[in-house]
Amino acid sequence: MSRIVILGAGLGGVIMAYEMKEKVGAKHEVVVVNKGSTYSFVPSNPWVAVGWRKPEEITVDLTRVFQSRGIRLMPMGAKRLDPKTNSIELNDGETLDYDYLVIATGPDLAFDEVEGLGPAGHTQSVCLTDHAAEARKAFDALVRSPGPIVVGAAAGASCFGPAYEFAFILDAALRKAKVRDRVPMTFVTPEPYIGHLGLDGVGDTKGLLEGALREKHIKWITNARVARVEAGRMSVEEVNEDASVKATHDLPFAFSMILPAFRGVPAVSGHEGLSNPRGFVIVDRHQQSPAYPNIFAIGVCVAIPPMGKTPLPVGVPKTGFMIESMVTATAANIAALLAGEKPRAVATWNAVCLADFGDGGIAFIAQPQIPPRNVNWSSQGAWVHTAKVGFERYFLHKVRQGVSETFYENAALSLLGIKKLKEVRMEEAGPV
Numbered sequence: 001m002s003r004i005v006i007l008g009a010g011l012g013g014v015i016m017a018y019e020m021k022e023k024v025g026a027k028h029e030v031v032v033v034n035k036g037s038t039y040s041f042v043p044s045n046p047w048v049a050v051g052w053r054k055p056e057e058i059t060v061d062l063t064r065v066f067q068s069r070g071i072r073l074m075p076m077g078a079k080r081l082d083p084k085t086n087s088i089e090l091n092d093g094e095t096l097d098y099d100y101l102v103i104a105t106g107p108d109l110a111f112d113e114v115e116g117l118g119p120a121g122h123t124q125s126v127c128l129t130d131h132a133a134e135a136r137k138a139f140d141a142l143v144r145s146p147g148p149i150v151v152g153a154a155a156g157a158s159c160f161g162p163a164y165e166f167a168f169i170l171d172a173a174l175r176k177a178k179v180r181d182r183v184p185m186t187f188v189t190p191e192p193y194i195g196h197l198g199l200d201g202v203g204d205t206k207g208l209l210e211g212a213l214r215e216k217h218i219k220w221i222t223n224a225r226v227a228r229v230e231a232g233r234m235s236v237e238e239v240n241e242d243a244s245v246k247a248t249h250d251l252p253f254a255f256s257m258i259l260p261a262f263r264g265v266p267a268v269s270g271h272e273g274l275s276n277p278r279g280f281v282i283v284d285r286h287q288q289s290p291a292y293p294n295i296f297a298i299g300v301c302v303a304i305p306p307m308g309k310t311p312l313p314v315g316v317p318k319t320g321f322m323i324e325s326m327v328t329a330t331a332a333n334i335a336a337l338l339a340g341e342k343p344r345a346v347a348t349w350n351a352v353c354l355a356d357f358g359d360g361g362i363a364f365i366a367q368p369q370i371p372p373r374n375v376n377w378s379s380q381g382a383w384v385h386t387a388k389v390g391f392e393r394y395f396l397h398k399v400r401q402g403v404s405e406t407f408y409e410n411a412a413l414s415l416l417g418i419k420k421l422k423e424v425r426m427e428e429a430g431p432v
Helices: 011-027 042-049 062-068 129-144 161-176 205-215 320-338 383-401 407-416
Strands: 003-007 029-033 038-040 059-061 072-074 078-082 087-090 095-097 100-103 149-153 185-188 218-221 224-230 233-239 245-252 255-259 295-297 351-356 361-367 375-380
Touching: 003 011, 011 029, 011 100, 011 320, 042 129, 042 161, 042 383, 059 062, 059 383, 062 072, 062 383, 100 320, 129 161, 129 255, 149 161, 161 185, 161 205, 161 255, 161 351, 185 245, 205 218, 205 361, 205 375, 224 255, 295 320, 320 351, 351 383, 361 383
Parallel strands: 003 029, 003 100, 029 072, 100 295, 149 185, 149 255, 185 218
Antiparallel strands: 038 059, 078 087, 087 095, 224 233, 233 245, 351 361, 361 375
């Protein structure tokens, strides 16, 4: 019997556990190492921050469902990986050995790279559900005493959708509270243009998002570096193409939410050949580490080169469906190795995204997520908000039931021509 360890129980890690167990059954052991036993549906965090959801409505205790599926949960978390000895030092001092490892940790949130940034400083966050719950308190204070808002992302961020979403959700929530007219709002982003999203745009995301910002009376600054944050005040440097400072903006705020830069988690970072200088895990097209063939990685922790040169660091997002395609490929490839075969499955990295604006939104499909693309489509409308609510309910149902996908999901994706795996010829099989 082999032991397959999954490090992390976020979107990728939980679905990875379910899909891997379906592949190997009782023949092999599947273990999940995570800090705590709770799964949180991160895409709903912006709703938590304005009181549209309670944290308990978007979280799942994994203890019982994992047990029912024969998956072992170790909620003490990991302190340090040692890929040379195929072992993980856990936070309780114990050591866990593995035959195969799937790294699904998500990112380390680099608030410390900007003075005064983050919940421990002077800005809010929607990266974690606990952060969003704290942001709710600050939002309530804003409604009681309205003032300027600054929303956006720091240089090095690699998931811009939630920043746009939160700006528009704030707009909708403040209009419902009848105080939007007393709250000027500025959106700051390191993107070279609005709607770049770390993907050099998808369809007409530039035009759609610029139009939405204008309609909602939200000003913006692109090529923006958050230099430092003080209580109620943010210094933002707008840069030229060569990254030299073009202008400095002194922005007062009564409420601010800035997404931080991402980096690899300390438990995994710093191993030569395993991760890049930023700590993200290097993988080949089979999600497999070239340096350590029994290690795979999925999700936000994966190293993906940026979309061309930009004046400021702009990372590439790893969207939900893209991560699920990584999961399916990884499960298939580990199962192949267990059967004495070569890895063959290749994830499509297709992106299907619903960006909610509170009472509308923008959707896009990028096939694949990295250009050039076979499909490059975006659209907007009130239907996006409805679809996002439906997806939230469906995904939480999957997690609670312990399944990685359903018949209806497969049927719908097949109808749309959206696949998780690429078709690979036999002669293309094996690591690259």
